Amino acid sequence: MTPDPASSWVVRSAAVAAAQAAGRPIVALESTIIAHGMPYPENVRTAREVEALIRATGAEPATIAVMDGRIRVGLSDDELELLGRSGQAQKVSRRDLPAALASGALGATTVAGTMICAALAGIEVFVTGGIGGVHRGAETSFDISADLQELARTSVAVVCAGAKSILDIGLTLEYLETHGVPVLSCGQDNFAAFYTRDSGFRADFRLDSAQAQARFIRTKWDLGLAGGVVLSTPVPEAAAMPREEIDAITERALAEAKEQGVVGKAVTPFLLARIKALTGGRSLATNIALVKHNAEVGARLAVALAQTRF
Ligand code: PSU
Ligand code: MN
Numbered sequence: 609m610t611p612d613p614a615s616s617w618v619v620r621s622a623a624v625a626a627a628q629a630a631g632r633p634i635v636a637l638e639s640t641i642i643a644h645g646m647p648y649p650e651n652v653r654t655a656r657e658v659e660a661l662i663r664a665t666g667a668e669p670a671t672i673a674v675m676d677g678r679i680r681v682g683l684s685d686d687e688l689e690l691l692g693r694s695g696q697a698q699k700v701s702r703r704d705l706p707a708a709l710a711s712g713a714l715g716a717t718t719v720a721g722t723m724i725c726a727a728l729a730g731i732e733v734f735v736t737g738g739i740g741g742v743h744r745g746a747e748t749s750f751d752i753s754a755d756l757q758e759l760a761r762t763s764v765a766v767v768c769a770g771a772k773s774i775l776d777i778g779l780t781l782e783y784l785e786t787h788g789v790p791v792l793s794c795g796q797d798n799f800a801a802f803y804t805r806d807s808g809f810r811a812d813f814r815l816d817s818a819q820a821q822a823r824f825i826r827t828k829w830d831l832g833l834a835g836g837v838v839l840s841t842p843v844p845e846a847a848a849m850p851r852e853e854i855d856a857i858t859e860r861a862l863a864e865a866k867e868q869g870v871v872g873k874a875v876t877p878f879l880l881a882r883i884k885a886l887t888g889g890r891s892l893a894t895n896i897a898l899v900k901h902n903a904e905v906g907a908r909l910a911v912a913l914a915q916t917r918f
Contacts, residue, residue, distance in 0.1 A: 654899060674717065734766050795816055824837070
């Protein structure tokens with residue numbers, strides 16, 4: 609048998625390799641949220657707490673990043689610290705992955721980048737905060753996150769708290785429908801909006817139990833319907849932000865991005881940083897709470913999915 613050349617780029621931690629060899633459930637985690645989505649030291653602390661929650665729920669966490677010319681699946685505490693502290697990590701999406709690997713740079717993988725690496729490593733479930741999407745004004749800017757194309761082609765289930773209202777959530781859902789990406793919701797009928805629980809748009813299918821979610825996802829893949837699935841779960845009620853406040857701040861951040869001519873891959877990190885500053889840091893507490901909640905939902909899904917594989 610010819611070895612798969614892609615697999616030589618993947619290096620698993622001992623814990624991830626052992627869990628995989630034993631057929632135990634694994635949950636992939638992204639690193640852009642660590643390097644570009646939250647400030648230090650909350651980013652590193654949250655990354656560790658998220659890993660602990662996943663272990664406590666019966667799955668093995670595998671945080672993914674690019675280091676020294678390899679895709680690293682499962683990071684040590686020191687490596688999480690390096691990613692969160694250095695400010696040097698490049699944001700790595702599909703387009704950027706060959707450059708980061710070939711140059712040996714430190715790379716933080718986005719949702720799209722992490723999905724690619726998770727699929728290469730044979731991991732089916734991936735937990736993040738919020739997915740990228742169709743930006744407001746995309747009809748002239750063409751700014752549509754590569755996350756959506758990745759969901760269309762790569763068979764990984766992505767657990768998130770919906771999409772931020774910096775995006776055009778309606779168009780994001782239209783795009784996913786066009787590309788055959790099912791959007792599942794857990795605990796409510798509507799798709800979640802990251803800082804708030806309700807985007808005002810219905811998800812495609814409501815499935816509250818991990819077993820039902822796993823049956824849906826396994827059925828899709830058994831049918832040969834390649835591509836991802838989005839599982840949206842809302843931020844816990846107590847941590848949600850007031851809708852009017854987040855709407856006003858989002859408008860302001862969007863206007864600043866426009867004034868300052870921010871474009872390309874810088875847009876999303878710029879908006880996230882401005883929202884954090886404009887909410888006086890309160891959005892960070894919401895962000896941490898929702899990621900932890902997503903980790904529990906994702907770990908339960910990974911456990912259920914592992915039981916559907918024989
Ligand atoms: N949305 C968030 N937090 C994040 C991101 C998105 O609420 O940290 C990050 C994710 O890594 C996502 C990426 O994949 O931003 C999308 O960037 P872009 O819009 O440039 O594709
Ligand atoms: Mn973009």
